[in-house]
Amino acid sequence: MITVLGQIGTSPPDESAALVNAADLVIGARRHLDAAGVPADRALALGPLAPALDTVAALLAKDPDARVLVLASGDPGFFGIVRSLAERFGADALDVRPGVSSIAQAFARLGVPWDDAVVVSAHGRDPRPALNICRAQPKVAVLTAPGAGPAEIGAALTAMPGLHRRLVVATDLGGPAEALVELTPAEAAARDWPVVNVVLCLADTAAPVATAMRSVAGHPGPPEGGWALPESAFAHRDAMLTKAEVRAVALARLGPRLGELVWDVGAGSGSVAVECARLGAAAVAVERAADGVERIRANAAAHGVAHAVAVVHGHAPEALADLPDPDAVFVGGGGADLADVVALAAARARRTVVVTLAALDRVPEARRALLAAGLTVEGVQLQANRLAPLPGDVTRLAATNPVFVLWGLRPVAAGPATANVSQGVST
Template structure:
């Protein structure tokens, strides 16, 4: 059998062979990058943070740009590429990992990358932990809430932080969740410090920037235990969702039926980075399936013997359970992105809408409650749509015949807020 050769064309051809060489600097290595002197020897422009430029063997007389705002540096690099001038960018760790490579490619610049160890890999290494089962998120230059919700949802998360979105803020946001945190400050420098702490202690501490936060759910701090067989910690569950009622322990059939649950979960739009409330959770099936799809979940249930925790453990997800009757039990909870109201009437629905989630989904069996619920959501500014689900399931009859067995009709209401209230 002959050899098959695949030819791959670069989407960014290099004019005249000119490209921007992006070099990752590992401050812990000596020298910081073994081939850095050779890379810089022919450079006609060097771009980097002040600390990198000060430590690098930049040739005398070579023009440099100290990184602050990125736009001026990108313009200088584009001019260098157009003039076929060799340009070098110095960056921390792996510049293709939440780094400057994405921004340079977005500007249409051809790049060659020589990476070093990323800050996330270094943080796990300093903590002596494997990280093949961890998710990595960034709060640098973006809203902290999605990163915080990832820490609430998943057993092992690394967070790239920024001033005002660091270990103290993450620790404060994890109140109510059982987590251990590792804070890695000034990685690879003489001031490096690795601290194991609790969320409460992290919230009360002032941390030096830059730092990386590792959020770990397990008491033994091993993020690899219990990991998914497909090595995809934030991917949709391999076994699917809208699972049969038999997949959950429940009391006297008090569970959202699979046909209804499929629509409810679709309307809630759970995903990594979002926080979902499951109010009147019962068995917890709706919240658990949202957690299976990557969302952080708070289940509110007034019955102390409800099997939510056992069901969550059975499906390998972390659901925070708040015992108490809504709406009072909702006070003090972090703001949700979506809310499912499975019970409690209009008072609970009003309390949920008052927190301004992007979506509110409610199930109602009694028709006399539908109109008040619709008007309540509309008055709160939501666009409301609804449908009645009346499923009939196949059932066996003697002699091999089949019949249809009706389930109780349920009205599903969805209130969608203007996009300015939250993510879609």
């Protein structure tokens, strides 16, 4: 039998002494082994997980009745070691005794509920989803790791203009050096931090206590009203915005989702950036016109995603140079710098670039720029005919202007995905 014992900080639970004394092998972080007083001849300090699991397997193969104790932090079934143990030895072989999650502790110290928080782990995972979720969501808790801790989170937020966040860094929760520090992202980026910490990332524009009671924890999922919203849902100038039918195809090809970053270049009204944010992604809207910048901010606020849409006032491609690398890019319009903008977007996008064009003459240069970056390119010409009323209670078809949509996809090798976000009911 493998007993998995969660604990708060380095304080062993009352039952730990008896379990340690009865165990043939005790596994855990060095700080947990030392705090529990595990004799050296029965202790195995965790480094890489695979060798530790191999040691357990060898012991159980030799003696099926051997008793193994795993000391873990907080709730080991919440982004913890229970997953790896169950995959290797089966759930029936485990006796899991959870402690209080460090996330629950951190929010408890603040005295606020956390059913409306998105919880993300950067431990042993690609840190980019954690950073993008902090950019996109108003209430986030991050289980950190070396290279993805408070300093890196602070630097990532500082790189996004116009996003207002405050960080709460909880260190050594339940331990003798426990501390909660509230500071700005820039302040967090400039400090060194203890290895054991949890980061809470809170939007200044969002109340710490949600106004509505939640029925599902974490990210609320797809927005009400769907997507590809009608043009009337956005403030715009002279109908200069991506039409709903075109936006529907663009969103389908962009595939914005929680944990990703999308650029909306030549944003105009910001309709694409706003829709991407409503679907859970962080978004950067780049617009050269000053009145357009204000319009984008107003549209983001009107749709409740001002916390997730950073607005850059500048001319592409120069304005793109200091932005974090995106997962997907939308390029609207077709000015003289189109080829340069598409080339830069294609060079930096991790997944896809979508370009919409009204002018046929611009299609070849945009396509060449996508192909030159090694993307697989497809495209379509769209023209919608909308129902429109006529006198006499009859209806006609009103044609919209045709638009070309090109998209380039970066070929990627298929591999296993590792979940690092809690979106459902959490423990």
